[in-house]
Amino acid sequence: TIFTMKSKSLILCLFAFRTTCLRFFGLEFENKLRIGALHVLKRPGYLLPDLSQKEFPEPPTTGYYDLVCIGSGPGGEAAAVHAMQLGAKHVAVIEQRSAFGGPTGLSSKAVREAARRICKAVDQIGGDRRRQVKGLWKRSFPVLKTEAEVLQASESRDRLRKNNIDLYVGKAELQSKSDDTSSTTTIRVCRPTECTEIEAKHVCIATGSRANKPPTISAGVALPFTKGRVICATEMGSLTELPSAVAIIGGGVIATEYATVLAELGVGVSLICPDNEFMPFLEDELRASLKRRMKRTHILFVTEPISDVSVEEDCVRVTLESRIFPLKQQQEQQQQTQRILPQRKLRVDLVLYSGGRVANSQDLGCEHLGIEIGKYGRIVVDSQLRTTSRSRVYAVGDVTGAGLASTAQQQARQLSERLFGSATPTSLEGENDGEDVEVGEVDEVEQDEDFLEMPPPSGALFGSSEQAASAVVNDAPVTLWTIPEIASVGCSASQASLQFTHNSILEGRGYFKDCARGRLSGDMDGFLKVVLRADSANKHTIVGVHILGDGANELIQLASILVHSGFTAEQVCKTPFAAVTLSGLFQSACDDALLKSPLRVNNGRIAHGNS
Numbered sequence: 001t002i003f004t005m006k007s008k009s010l011i012l013c014l015f016a017f018r019t020t021c022l023r024f025f026g027l028e029f030e031n032k033l034r035i036g037a038l039h040v041l042k043r044p045g046y047l048l049p050d051l052s053q054k055e056f057p058e059p060p061t062t063g064y065y066d067l068v069c070i071g072s073g074p075g076g077e078a079a080a081v082h083a084m085q086l087g088a089k090h091v092a093v094i095e096q097r098s099a100f101g102g103p104t105g106l107s108s109k110a111v112r113e114a115a116r117r118i119c120k121a122v123d124q125i126g127g128d129r130r131r132q133v134k135g136l137w138k139r140s141f142p143v144l145k146t147e148a149e150v151l152q153a154s155e156s157r158d159r160l161r162k163n164n165i166d167l168y169v170g171k172a173e174l175q176s177k178s179d180d181t182s183s184t185t186t187i188r189v190c191r192p193t194e195c196t197e198i199e200a201k202h203v204c205i206a207t208g209s210r211a212n213k214p215p216t217i218s219a220g221v222a223l224p225f226t227k228g229r230v231i232c233a234t235e236m237g238s239l240t241e242l243p244s245a246v247a248i249i250g251g252g253v254i255a256t257e258y259a260t261v262l263a264e265l266g267v268g269v270s271l272i273c274p275d276n277e278f279m280p281f282l283e284d285e286l287r288a289s290l291k292r293r294m295k296r297t298h299i300l301f302v303t304e305p306i307s308d309v310s311v312e313e314d315c316v317r318v319t320l321e322s323r324i325f326p327l328k329q330q331q332e333q334q335q336q337t338q339r340i341l342p343q344r345k346l347r348v349d350l351v352l353y354s355g356g357r358v359a360n361s362q363d364l365g366c367e368h369l370g371i372e373i374g375k376y377g378r379i380v381v382d383s384q385l386r387t388t389s390r391s392r393v394y395a396v397g398d399v400t401g402a403g404l405a406s407t408a409q410q411q412a413r414q415l416s417e418r419l420f421g422s423a424t425p426t427s428l429e430g431e432n433d434g435e436d437v438e439v440g441e442v443d444e445v446e447q448d449e450d451f452l453e454m455p456p457p458s459g460a461l462f463g464s465s466e467q468a469a470s471a472v473v474n475d476a477p478v479t480l481w482t483i484p485e486i487a488s489v490g491c492s493a494s495q496a497s498l499q500f501t502h503n504s505i506l507e508g509r510g511y512f513k514d515c516a517r518g519r520l521s522g523d524m525d526g527f528l529k530v531v532l533r534a535d536s537a538n539k540h541t542i543v544g545v546h547i548l549g550d551g552a553n554e555l556i557q558l559a560s561i562l563v564h565s566g567f568t569a570e571q572v573c574k575t576p577f578a579a580v581t582l583s584g585l586f587q588s589a590c591d592d593a594l595l596k597s598p599l600r601v602n603n604g605r606i607a608h609g610n611s
Helices: 002-034 036-042 074-085 106-125 129-162 253-264 284-296 405-420 471-475 493-499 516-521 552-564 569-574 584-594
Strands: 067-070 091-095 166-169 171-174 185-190 195-200 203-205 209-211 230-232 245-249 268-272 300-302 306-311 316-320 323-330 335-341 345-348 350-353 357-359 393-395 478-480 486-490 504-511 527-536 539-548
Touching (some): 067 074, 067 195, 067 405, 074 091, 074 129, 074 203, 074 405, 106 129, 245 253, 245 345, 253 268, 253 284, 268 316, 268 345, 284 300, 284 539, 316 350, 478 552, 493 539, 527 584, 539 552, 539 569, 539 584, 552 584, 569 584
Parallel strands (some): 067 091, 203 393, 230 350
Antiparallel strands (some): 316 345, 323 335, 486 539, 504 527
16 A cells, blocks of 8 residues: 555656656747747847838939839839849839838738747647647747748848848829820838838839638628738738637638648648649649648548528637439439538538639729729730830739749849840830730830830740740749749650640659658658650650649759759769758659650660660
């Protein structure tokens, strides 16, 4: 009896000691996260942007700016910086947001990184995972999100300052021209205390987009947006309380990213979208693999349409339409019968609507200069990024429907090249020789003597340059910050077969599980796939690369270089790669594809005599 009592006391002491250690290390980690932003702000060079701008910058002595960019996101910043690098004398950026710079999807990336850091800490601490995750999220996520925004704003402001670019903090509005012979455009910049007007020889609109918040969804079903209950993707970045169950409406990039991240945090996730609307732009194998991984993390895929969304005091109820399943045909009745299942109802803490985005073109004064606005508020531009205005007004990025931050940056750089570059123009006519990015025709614009009209790059991989609305859009790598990461550039096998009808199309794969670095990462399902075009026995050109797994969004840049530079699989196989790295998967995938080529040497002979 005495021995039993001592044993129990010892067990209780050990348990108390373990609990104390967990609390101490958990509190220590929380404190590190809590003061993380303070350490960032104390670093030299990382200062908060001066959003309380007391005075507007002094206008240039010439009386006008060579280029004014409205918006400081990836497109506006890239256009302004590159213009100065090419020799523009006076450039300005106008921004009205309190935290500027960075891509539209910065919030979802911040949520993902916060989730990974918190989950890693919880795995080290131990204990009740769900309780630990919720507690750390509530106390630490605001700090991590603030840190990301502060660093991004500081980086953008520093880049503008280093390139001598004036920053106007305020709301911009294009003004009507009182004199048709004027060579500049007037822009009015206002904030609560004062307004000013500046002149610009060229204007680049890069105001981005915002989350769509429709009052109704399919079949007229009302969507009652309510703070903390029914929210859009933008509000997700301000989520401090981690819900227990979430219903996500949509099957696009942002919806899928949030679904995988929340599932990683232990939240019950229901993804409501028809099967054909789930990541339709992804390569088929990537899409199927992602869906399998999501189901493995207990994400529920719901394909029925929504019939009602009601907000209650402690939850949100989402009612789905009845499901109808056709049964086998009855031989006697000679008719097909159906089985109707009852309606399903989802009871969740939060509903996230992620059904597309709307361009930020409102209140810019586009109507004053005859700038046409298309569907979803997108500014209509031609293949040279010119708007329908007879003034020198251009638009890049999300405001035109481009969709990717990398696309906006590349469009902006090309625009600056055309305005301030020294390349030889291939055409000096003011007519449109390419298709529009947005619906509608762009009328012939007033000739801009500084504008160098260049053909789009010839490497449009999803069709010819003439068919592409913007070659840059098609060439930009796609990166998804899901868990696991997904990245893609170039053609899928089916797209390549349609485009290159006279060539054999090959696929090769390299698997993470077959590479030492992949096994060490623990991602046993990841893979890298290359798509080759067989030109001859010794030339197999890489036309597409698709990657799923941890580190995919870093590997895709090398893939983009291979695709856009026209590298062959033979060149990759002869290139030495560093040992124990994921980059070696390129070599493995190319080796695998070449073994399947009908043009390669087989048993000492070439299968087909093309060489």
